[in-house]
Amino acid sequence: MxxxxxxxxxxxxxxxxxxxxxxxxxxxxxxxxxxxxxxxxxxxxxxxxxLNPVNFSFFMSIGFFISTVVLYLFKSLLQLNEVFSPVLFLSVIAGIIWATSFALFVSSAISSILNFLDLRRCGRSSREAPIKTLSIFA
The missing domain is CATH 1.20.5 (Single alpha-helices involved in coiled-coils or other helix-helix interfaces)
Incomplete structure (x- = not known):
């Protein structure tokens, strides 16, 4: 070997x-x-x-967009050689799916934890528990 x-x-x-x-x-x-x-x-x-995360992410995404456009316009000066690959498109789709599923998972976990804590504190069954609104972006 x-x-x-x-x-x-x-x-x-x-x-x-x-x-x-x-x-x-x-x-x-x-x-x-x-x-x-x-x-x-x-x-x-x-x-x-x-800033709250939504406003900051909006301005940051505008900054990424502007920097991407500037790099695209000056790519001949920077001598960047690009090769198109369909795998890149699939990675973008996978990123969107991952971000969505992660946000849904976190909101589900947080609401489950809050529901569990509220049930233990009140001593009620799950059918009698009040519904609480929860925003993960607050």
């Missing part, structure tokens, strides 16, 4: 955009680091601006 592993040749990592050499095995760590940076770029300004 050790002889078979010693015979395996790993090809050198490919070039990214013809200039930057990256390590294929570290790409996941690089993407995780970038996503944590982008997440902090969302959370910290939202907390400092004291």
């Amino acid at each position: 050790a002889e078979m592993l010693s015979r395996v040749q790993i090809s050198p990592p490919p070039l990214l955009a013809g200039r930057i050499l990256y390590n294929l095995f570290m790409l996941g760590y690089i993407f995780a680091l970038l996503s944590s940076i982008f997440f902090s770029l969302y959370i910290i300004p939202r907390k400092l601006s004291k």
